[in-house]
Amino acid sequence: MRFLITSFFAAVRWLLGMKREEATVGDMTWSYLDNHLETDKPVVVVLHGFSSVKESMLRAARPLLHKYRVIMPDLPGHGDTSCTLGSYRAEEQADRLHAFLVHLLGPTAKVHIMGCSMGGMVSGVFAARHSDMLVSVTLICPAGVTMPTKSPMFQIYEDTGANYMRIEKPEDFDRLQMYMSFKERKLPRFVSNFVAQEADRRRQVLEELMRDILLDFTVLDSCLENIDKPCLVMWGDHDKILDPSCLDIVRKKMPTAQLTVHVIENAGHIVHQEHHAEVGSRVFEFIEALPSAAVVQTTS
Numbered sequence: 001m002r003f004l005i006t007s008f009f010a011a012v013r014w015l016l017g018m019k020r021e022e023a024t025v026g027d028m029t030w031s032y033l034d035n036h037l038e039t040d041k042p043v044v045v046v047l048h049g050f051s052s053v054k055e056s057m058l059r060a061a062r063p064l065l066h067k068y069r070v071i072m073p074d075l076p077g078h079g080d081t082s083c084t085l086g087s088y089r090a091e092e093q094a095d096r097l098h099a100f101l102v103h104l105l106g107p108t109a110k111v112h113i114m115g116c117s118m119g120g121m122v123s124g125v126f127a128a129r130h131s132d133m134l135v136s137v138t139l140i141c142p143a144g145v146t147m148p149t150k151s152p153m154f155q156i157y158e159d160t161g162a163n164y165m166r167i168e169k170p171e172d173f174d175r176l177q178m179y180m181s182f183k184e185r186k187l188p189r190f191v192s193n194f195v196a197q198e199a200d201r202r203r204q205v206l207e208e209l210m211r212d213i214l215l216d217f218t219v220l221d222s223c224l225e226n227i228d229k230p231c232l233v234m235w236g237d238h239d240k241i242l243d244p245s246c247l248d249i250v251r252k253k254m255p256t257a258q259l260t261v262h263v264i265e266n267a268g269h270i271v272h273q274e275h276h277a278e279v280g281s282r283v284f285e286f287i288e289a290l291p292s293a294a295v296v297q298t299t300s
Contacts, residue, residue, distance in 0.1 A: 032054065063280035
């Protein structure tokens, strides 16, 4: 089963011209995808969500691949990147990402960064802490923002303590899909079995990740006002995981001149998969419209 999934990912990577690479930074080995496009434009860095992998963002990144060098890492604790003995709090993850990018691109490199859900939270914290490296940031239904209206899944967690992100058996993953997408998705049984087996194999790390994400549940509230680069925020209008009412907080906290908001209709939390073409096109158009799109990339 693992062979089937990894073979599928390998085929998609090959079709899109992405190569799987590794880089060791300190005591951590990063796994990442890179199209190695030679261009003077800033690199686009793409971050996945909780308990996901770098390949999950491939289709959303596709419109960028012909014009930009795109780097897509597995975040620490995910995929083939090392786990850490430290915490997975958003600030630590953002600082690890910064060290990875400095190692890979040099200390004077400039990047566009886009992230979804947990990856959006890390992207937002990165934007606030490492603005000197940033050209723009795209946050796709980011975690870490106060929900004025509780999402259906978070309301269940508050009322009962049941965490539907915790996968212990295939049926748990099937149930989660009802909340992740706008339209019901019927995935093959072998996919649910594989996800449950992987969750069991990585149980300790996933529990640590969930613990730290809950500790950072509103971390972006205090970061948004410190983002001083152009920011695109996208949200699915039927997100049942992180309610779209978060946009009220984003609009209040973010400098208006820096902020572009796009709500995608008939979309759930996995908007980057349900509407990958629209998400990718919006990001491409946003980046292309920036005066800084022509900034010459420099490395040491």
